[in-house]
Amino acid sequence: MRTRDDCIDIITQVYGADYVPIKSACFCPASKIWELYWLAADHPDLLDRALVLERNALTGRHSRFDAVESGASWDELVRTADRFPSSNTTVGLGRSFARNQWARVNDVVDEQFRVRRGPSDRARFRLRAATLRKSDNALDGRGASHLPVALAA
Known part of the structure; x- marks a missing residue:
């Protein structure tokens, strides 16, 4: 099983740091300003x-x-x-x-x-x-x- 950090590392290696998404914020009621x-x-x-x-x-x-x-x-x-x-x-x-x-x-x-x-x-x-x-x-x-x-x- 992969952890969040594993996924971040894979995305960074394959696509670059600009493509690492933050948590979903557009619809989440817990979104911060x-x-x-x-x-x-x-x-x-x-x-x-x-x-x-x-x-x-x-x-x-x-x-x-x-x-x-x-x-x-x-x-x-x-x-x-x-x-x-x-x-x-x-x-x-x-x-x-x-x-x-x-x-x-x-x-x-x-x-x-x-x-x-x-x-x-x-x-x-x-x-x-x-x-x-x-x-x-x-x-x-x-x-x-x-x-x-x-x-x-």
Whole structure:
């Protein structure tokens, strides 16, 4: 049986360190904010898909979001509020936040909720990811030799 470190070593040897993935962050409710910035910088298409998934889950037919309890629809709150009111209803794919709202408040998305892709935006996202990243993530436990080049620098 291979360990995580074995897999990292194999990927690094065969494809290079840039291809060693971090843990799945686009859909995982335990994602950290730095991982979302990293996705915005390096995989904006995946973050776009995660935002659409969240929106569909929270506004669709089987949504448990209560607009009466929250004072507005989920979509209205994402577009206009700085935060969700206290609620015992899940507000998004994050354990305690909606990624669509996080992306809007932090200027990660445009008016159509598409991840910004300009060079200065991506540089800003990379810097924010590097600033927020702490040593409690599996990626950090691999050591600098296993970090993707964009994060190791």
